[in-house]
Amino acid sequence: MDKLYDVIIIGSGVVGNAIAREMSRYNLKIGVLEKELDVCNETSARNSGVLHAGFNNKPGTLMAKFCVEGNQGFDQVAKELGVPFKRCGKLVVGFSEEDKEKLIAMKEQGEKNGVKGLEIIGKDKIKEIEPNIDGEFAMWSKTTGILNPFLLTIALAENAAANGAEYYFGNEVIDIKRVDDIYNIKTEKDTYKTRWVVNAAGLYSDRVSKMLGIDDYTIHPCRGEYFILDEKVGSKLSLPAYPVPNPKEGGLGIHLTPTIDGNVFIGPSSEYIDERDDYSATQKIMDLLIKDGGRIFPHIRREDFIRNFAGIRPKLASKEEGGYHDFVIEMRDEAPNVL
Ligand SMILES: Cc1cc2nc3c(=O)[nH]c(=O)nc-3n(C[C@H](O)[C@H](O)[C@H](O)COP(=O)(O)OP(=O)(O)OC[C@H]3O[C@@H](n4cnc5c(N)ncnc54)[C@H](O)[C@@H]3O)c2cc1C
Numbered sequence: 330m331d332k333l334y335d336v337i338i339i340g341s342g343v344v345g346n347a348i349a350r351e352m353s354r355y356n357l358k359i360g361v362l363e364k365e366l367d368v369c370n371e372t373s374a375r376n377s378g379v380l381h382a383g384f385n386n387k388p389g390t391l392m393a394k395f396c397v398e399g400n401q402g403f404d405q406v407a408k409e410l411g412v413p414f415k416r417c418g419k420l421v422v423g424f425s426e427e428d429k430e431k432l433i434a435m436k437e438q439g440e441k442n443g444v445k446g447l448e449i450i451g452k453d454k455i456k457e458i459e460p461n462i463d464g465e466f467a468m469w470s471k472t473t474g475i476l477n478p479f480l481l482t483i484a485l486a487e488n489a490a491a492n493g494a495e496y497y498f499g500n501e502v503i504d505i506k507r508v509d510d511i512y513n514i515k516t517e518k519d520t521y522k523t524r525w526v527v528n529a530a531g532l533y534s535d536r537v538s539k540m541l542g543i544d545d546y547t548i549h550p551c552r553g554e555y556f557i558l559d560e561k562v563g564s565k566l567s568l569p570a571y572p573v574p575n576p577k578e579g580g581l582g583i584h585l586t587p588t589i590d591g592n593v594f595i596g597p598s599s600e601y602i603d604e605r606d607d608y609s610a611t612q613k614i615m616d617l618l619i620k621d622g623g624r625i626f627p628h629i630r631r632e633d634f635i636r637n638f639a640g641i642r643p644k645l646a647s648k649e650e651g652g653y654h655d656f657v658i659e660m661r662d663e664a665p666n667v668l
Contacts (some may be wrong), residue, residue, distance in 0.1 A: 330519050330520070330522070332409065332521075332522070333491070333493070333522045333524070334360040335359065335364060335523065335524055336356045336360070336474055336524070336525040337512070337514055337521055337525070337527070338352075338360070338361045338362070339514070339527065339528055339537055340362075340480065340528070340529035340533075341362075341363035341365070341367075342368075342372060342373035342531050343373040343485065344529040345361060345363075345374075345527070345529035346368060346482055346486040346489060347485050348527055349361050349389060349494045350485045350492070352494075353489045353493060356395075356622040358492070359489070359493065359494040359498045360497065360521055360523065361486075361614050362500045363498050363499075363500060364499070364500065364502070364516075365498065366498045367478050368373065368496075369482035369486075371477070371641075372532060372640055372641060373531075375639065375641070376478055376587055376597075377555075377569070377585060377596075378475055378476055378478050378594075379419070379473060379475055379534050379569055380400055380473060380476055381399055381473060381518055382444045382470045382472045382473045382476065384435050384436065384444050384447060384465050385399035385471065385581060386438075386475075391656040392655055392657065393442040393520060394442075395656070396442070400444075400474075403474065409483065411482050411646045412474045412476060414591050416474040417473070417475055418458075418469045418470060418473055418559060418568045419469075419473035419574070419611075420455060420458065420464070420468070420570045420571070421465060421467055421468045421570075421571045421573060422455065422570055422573075422625055423466055423467065423573050424480035426623075428466075429465075429466055431547075431573045432466065433449060436448075439470070443516055445472060446472050447468060447470055447601065448462075449466065449468055450467050450468075451466050452464065452465055452466065454469070459566065460566050461628055462570045462585075462626060463624070464543070464570075473569065474586065475569065475587060475590045477588070477590060491582065494576075497519075500516035500517065501517050501538060502541075503516060503517060504540060504648060505540040510524070511668070512526050512667075513526065526666065526667045527667075528667065528668070531549060531642060532548055532605045533546045533598040533605065533641065534546070542663050542664050543663060543664055547644065548602060548643045548648050549644045549645070549648065550579075550601070550603075550604070550605045550607075550641045550643065550644070550645065551600065551601050551602070551641065552601075552639050552666040553580060553596055553599055553632075553639060553642065554596055554597060554598045554599055554602075554618065554637060554638075554639045554642070555594050555597050555610065556594070556595045556596060556622075556637050557592050557634070557636050557637065557638070558593040558634060559592065559634075559635050560590075560635065561590055562589040562592070563588070563595075566585055566587045567587065568587065569587065570584060570626060572624075572625060576651075576652055577652065578643070580599035582621075583596060583597070583617070583621040584629070585596060595622035595626075595629065598618065600614065600615060601647075606608065608638070
């Protein structure tokens with residue numbers, strides 16, 4: 330293709346589309362390259378759909394900053410895009426004295442990050458907020474919300490496209506060369522020319538980085554499996570209920586989440602895997618979801634399971650290291666005009 334773009338974004342998940350939308354406010358020629366046949370096919374399609382408040386992240390990290398700012402600004406974004414969103418709050422429930430100490434530390438961390446509306450509550454208050462959740466005490470976060478991640482990602486993309494961003498699906502980027510300050514991005518279908526490149530390729534962002542000459546990232550895929558429960562269970566759960574997370578695991582623990590469409594998710598598990606596209610469900614994990622989920626929400630019946638799915642976390646932290654790293658947003662000398 331002879332056309333020269335100002336910016337090409339690689340990846341059409343929630344991150345690539347949010348960037349496309351934001352950039353489309355300016356007078357720029359924008360292209361989005363996506364290997365799948367539509368937007369929102371990978372991690373953005375396979376998660377809990379929770380708008381986090383920002384108390385899980387270490388103060389000073391990009392995660393803490395964006396989580397808090399993103400949460401506070403989301404009513405406006407949802408309104409502009411016409412995306413249904415419910416600020417229903419969330420409970421992180423504990424059972425032991427050790428859990429209680431962790432909840433108090435989590436509240437303090439959240440407050441350092443600027444999260445408002447955090448409160449430590451006892452059993453009676455838990456039952457008042459949601460009678461179907463069990464726990465001795467909890468941290469109640471009033472600003473957490475739920476949304477449908479497909480609708481959000483699609484709305485971001487449609488807004489960007491309406492503002493002139495051009496989308497190319499079924500275009501997996503396989504090679505990138507820079508000639509005379511112009512990047513030539515080769516896909517299986519064509520070659521695209523651009524002055525700037527944004528790498529938003531999620532699980533494959535390390536491979537795209539390597540094509541750009543940046544060698545020092547490795548993504549470790551970490552799968553999370555879920556059950557979806559029938560809509561009739563939805564009326565029994567008004568807000569997400571999480572356990573106290575184990576920091577070594579690098580996930581937030583197996584939780585119960587009402588979806589904006591009226592179902593309930595149980596999950597996700599947290600398991601490092603070898604392949605980045607292995608979305609299989611396993612008996613071992615399904616049993617674990619029922620056991621761990623049932624501790625917080627004793628209304629799980631097998632006849633309510635309507636299907637299962639899995640998402641894969643693109644982690645920079647390896648299994649041995651545990652936990653998780655901060656977001657990476659950077660520009661490097663070895664790859665000029667690349668974000
Ligand atoms: C189990 C689980 C639960 C989660 N729960 C939550 C939650 O409740 N709340 C929350 O905020 N976050 C949650 N997350 C995290 C959230 O889902 C991710 O942060 C977010 O979806 C990442 O979006 P992305 O655009 O970076 O990646 P993706 O959605 O994966 O998008 C990347 C895109 O790049 C494309 N791509 C890759 N390589 C190429 C290539 N070579 N050429 C062209 N295209 C390419 C892919 O096909 C994909 O469409 C969860 C994640 C998981 C796995």
